[in-house]
Amino acid sequence: MITANKTISPTKDYQVSYNRLTKTITQQQLSTGIKWYEEECYNPTFFWSSNGKYLARNITSPYGNRRAEISDLEHSTVHTTLTKLDIQEMYEDTRTQNHDNYECVEITKWLDNTHVLIEFSWPSDIPGENIAGWCVYDFSSRTIKELAVVE
Numbered sequence: 001m002i003t004a005n006k007t008i009s010p011t012k013d014y015q016v017s018y019n020r021l022t023k024t025i026t027q028q029q030l031s032t033g034i035k036w037y038e039e040e041c042y043n044p045t046f047f048w049s050s051n052g053k054y055l056a057r058n059i060t061s062p063y064g065n066r067r068a069e070i071s072d073l074e075h076s077t078v079h080t081t082l083t084k085l086d087i088q089e090m091y092e093d094t095r096t097q098n099h100d101n102y103e104c105v106e107i108t109k110w111l112d113n114t115h116v117l118i119e120f121s122w123p124s125d126i127p128g129e130n131i132a133g134w135c136v137y138d139f140s141s142r143t144i145k146e147l148a149v150v151e
Contacts, residue, residue, distance in 0.1 A: 005044075011052035014073045018044050025057070027073060036076055045106075049113045054139065056107040056116055066104040068118055070139050081107065081137055082144070084122050093149050094133070096125050107137075114140040 006017040008030075015028045018041065025038045040062065047056040055071040057078075068081040084103035088095045103122045110116055116139060121132035133149035 005046075007046050007048070009048050009052035009055070009073070010050060013052055014055070016046055016055055016071075018046075027055075027071065027076075029073070038078070047107060047110055047116075049110050051113045054110075054113070056110065058106045063101070065102060066106055068105050068107045068116075070107075070116070079139070079142075081105070081116070081139070082118060082120070082135070084120070087120060087135070087144075087147075090144065091147055091149070094120075094131050096123065096131060098123050098125050108134075111136065114138055115145065 006015060008015050013030060015030055017026050018024070019026070023039065023041055025041050025044060026035055028035045042060040042062065045058045053072065053074055055073060057069045057071060058066060059069065060066050067083070069078050070081060071078050082105055084105065100123045103120070105118060105120045107116045108119050116137050117134060118137050119134045121130045124131045131149065133147065135144045135148070136146040138145050
């Protein structure tokens with residue numbers, strides 16, 4: 001049985017792995033062997049920036065929400081990109097009266113070394129329907145550059 005997913009950066013400087021048994025992500029700088037860990041992660045997917053400096057990660061929480069993060073491997077930091085509340089504060093047509101905490105915010109691909117495409121969805125006020133869309137997110141400035149809501 002395979003217990004870990006592994007990926008190596010395009011520059012071969014970093015390796016990231018996910019252990020399905022311990023629910024832990026391990027990031028390692030290959031030249032130094034230095035490792036850092038993040039626990040309580042479920043079903044992550046990984047996407048490298050073309051320069052190999054950043055790793056986009058989508059992680060499911062124990063409660064089923066899906067969040068998007070970007071790891072800056074040179075500085076050993078992780079930044080959450082956007083949340084449902086971030087998007088709703090900026091764009092009125094994404095707001096709901098529904099107080100369900102469910103949200104799915106995922107990075108689907110890198111557009112260049114600073115921009116990612118993010119897809120999102122959460123329950124609307126109409127039972128059985130979702131508010132969904134996508135946006136272009138600029139990681140360097142932490143801003144949305146373009147947004148489209150699918151109805």
